[in-house]
Amino acid sequence: MDSNRFIARHVSTLPKSGIRDFFEIVAKMRDVISLGIGEPDFVTPWRIREAAIFALEKGKTHYTSNLGLIELRRAICRYVGEHYGLSYDPENQVLVTVGVSEAIDIALRALVNPGDKVLFHQPCYVSYHPSVTLTHGVGVPVPTMAADHFALTAAALAAAWQPGCKLLLLNLPCNPTGGTCSEEQLGQIAQFCVEKDLLVITDEIYSELTFEGQHVSIARLPGMTERTIFLHGFSKAFAMTGWRIGYACGPAPLIDAMMKVHQYSMMCASILSQEAAIEALLHGEDDVKRMREQYHRRRDFVVRRFNEIGLSCHLPRGSFYAFPSVAATGLGEREFAFNLLERERVAVVPGSAFGENGRGFVRASFATGYDQLVEACRRIERFVAARGSGR
Amino acid sequence: MNPVLKLLLEGGSLTTVQMAQVLNLTEAEVNQQLEQLKQQRIFLGWRPVLNLSKEDAGAVRAVIEVRITPERGGGFNRFAERISRFDEVESCYLMSGGYDLLVFVTGASLQRVAAFVSEKLSTIAGVLSTSTHFLLRSYKEQGYLMDAPAEENGRLTVTP
Numbered sequence: 001m002d003s004n005r006f007i008a009r010h011v012s013t014l015p016k017s018g019i020r021d022f023f024e025i026v027a028k029m030r031d032v033i034s035l036g037i038g039e040p041d042f043v044t045p046w047r048i049r050e051a052a053i054f055a056l057e058k059g060k061t062h063y064t065s066n067l068g069l070i071e072l073r074r075a076i077c078r079y080v081g082e083h084y085g086l087s088y089d090p091e092n093q094v095l096v097t098v099g100v101s102e103a104i105d106i107a108l109r110a111l112v113n114p115g116d117k118v119l120f121h122q123p124c125y126v127s128y129h130p131s132v133t134l135t136h137g138v139g140v141p142v143p144t145m146a147a148d149h150f151a152l153t154a155a156a157l158a159a160a161w162q163p164g165c166k167l168l169l170l171n172l173p174c175n176p177t178g179g180t181c182s183e184e185q186l187g188q189i190a191q192f193c194v195e196k197d198l199l200v201i202t203d204e205i206y207s208e209l210t211f212e213g214q215h216v217s218i219a220r221l222p223g224m225t226e227r228t229i230f231l232h233g234f235s236k237a238f239a240m241t242g243w244r245i246g247y248a249c250g251p252a253p254l255i256d257a258m259m260k261v262h263q264y265s266m267m268c269a270s271i272l273s274q275e276a277a278i279e280a281l282l283h284g285e286d287d288v289k290r291m292r293e294q295y296h297r298r299r300d301f302v303v304r305r306f307n308e309i310g311l312s313c314h315l316p317r318g319s320f321y322a323f324p325s326v327a328a329t330g331l332g333e334r335e336f337a338f339n340l341l342e343r344e345r346v347a348v349v350p351g352s353a354f355g356e357n358g359r360g361f362v363r364a365s366f367a368t369g370y371d372q373l374v375e376a377c378r379r380i381e382r383f384v385a386a387r388g389s390g391r
Numbered sequence: 392m393n394p395v396l397k398l399l400l401e402g403g404s405l406t407t408v409q410m411a412q413v414l415n416l417t418e419a420e421v422n423q424q425l426e427q428l429k430q431q432r433i434f435l436g437w438r439p440v441l442n443l444s445k446e447d448a449g450a451v452r453a454v455i456e457v458r459i460t461p462e463r464g465g466g467f468n469r470f471a472e473r474i475s476r477f478d479e480v481e482s483c484y485l486m487s488g489g490y491d492l493l494v495f496v497t498g499a500s501l502q503r504v505a506a507f508v509s510e511k512l513s514t515i516a517g518v519l520s521t522s523t524h525f526l527l528r529s530y531k532e533q534g535y536l537m538d539a540p541a542e543e544n545g546r547l548t549v550t551p
Contacts (some may be wrong), residue, residue: 041546
């Protein structure tokens with residue numbers, strides 16, 4: 001019997017993540033240095049892990065409020081107040097979610113009617129476009145360019161805009177490019193959103209990992225708090241990817257709508273992760289700083305090496321990804337990644353896994369120890385040099 | 392903090408060549424900076440961190456609380472420096488609270504440590520009392536856990 005006929009059309013036509021097939025190949029190889037990993041190489045700081053152990057010992061094994069523990073929501077409000085200058089009410093403007101991924105999913109499910117158009121900048125995180133498609137919305141990619149350091153510009157946004165656009169999805173600093181926007185650029189984007197009556201969903205998961213200047217959230221700009229859903233989580237800054245814990249802040253009616261989807265699908269985020277998250281917000285600052293400093297030095301090293309090797313690479317202002325162009329090698333990004341893996345056992349992710357606009361680039365994560373980074377760059381250099389002499 | 396120093400603290404066992412690459416310096420510059428840090432008495436030297444319970448020789452370690460009468464003109468410093476010069480003394484700190492100096496001592500046997508305390512330490516003029524505690528087991532040394540197995544790196548090789 002062909003079971004495929006039972007699968008919903010919009011799911012069966014959904015392409016699989018471009019990262020998936022690549023992962024399958026890498027997983028079967030030995031001695032690979034992977035720069036393909038989208039998570040910190042640090043283990044969650046012990047004080048946070050210990051808080052979860054303590055919570056388990058105390059018998060904290062029950063459901064929490066659908067919105068999340070009130071202590072956590074209060075801590076979130078204090079944190080986003082201090083770090084982003086945003087003011088939310090923990091009673092009805094904050095929702096604790098199972099990672100930012102869930103927050104994006106339920107925000108889209110709560111807001112998108114079939115056929116509604118959702119703008120997002122591209123290259124971008126792999127789940128944005130499919131999440132829009134799964135809600136029967138229409139994704140409208142807005143290209144970002146290496147020449148702009150992969151910042152989203154209001155001009156590109158205006159060029160991509162079409163009637164029927166309702167939402168703009170932002171991820172700054174961006175996975176995979178590390179690009180982000182200046183306050184001025186954000187101001188122009190905000191103005192455009194007001195003009196076109198767009199609601200913004202901003203995923204600022206990499207914001208603590210901003211290396212130059214202050215990170216600015218679009219939610220803070222004039223007129224934007226009431227038309228922005230601010231999404232954040234603990235995975236990157238606190239090295240807590242596996243805990244699956246994040247949150248959404250926004251206008252009460254929108255949070256309430258998201259809460260409806262959340263309560264019928266997820267009920268609540270894991271109580272142990274919520275307890276750990278409280279500890280992270282209250283006492284994790286020094287750990288964040290320590291990790292950011294290391295990423296900063298690694299970024300400087302990796303980007304400098306890529307440019308020396310001849311892979312032109314912009315300086316990402318945030319995140320832990322470098323996004324060099326492989327055009328100089330004469331190879332496409334997939335060919336480059338597969339050949340590099342085969343010949344030199346170094347894994348990078350082809351940029352096209354992050355959308356059409358990632359063609360010609362690869363993503364290299366520097367969330368890896370120095371010795372591995374030094375060795376990986378040496379191998380990439382050898383690979384690129386061999387290409388040059390072989391042509 | 393000096394970048395070379397920072398990398399020494401966080402970089403594990405990088406060679407000077409690797410350090411030079413990470414910091415965009417020549418190897419000579421890294422060596423020169425290390426030399427300078429040594430001259431400034433900031434970087435004092437290298438020592439391996441060992442799990443001594445696995446070493447057959449098994450040295451005995453003790454921590455000694457010392458109360459002293461401070462000297463006019465010299466305070467505690469002259470005593471502390473004098474005590475620190477003994478090879479048996481690993482570390483020596485001036486403390487606030489119920490005693491003045493905290494001295495970490497290593498010896499080949501219990502008797503050797505006891506002899507050091509009774510013959511050398513407590514006989515120094517000005518030493519009022521000593522209180523010796525022997526270390527039974529070490530769980531963490533200089534930031535390294537002794538017996539905990541290495542934490543698994545369970546990361547998948549490629550993730551979004």
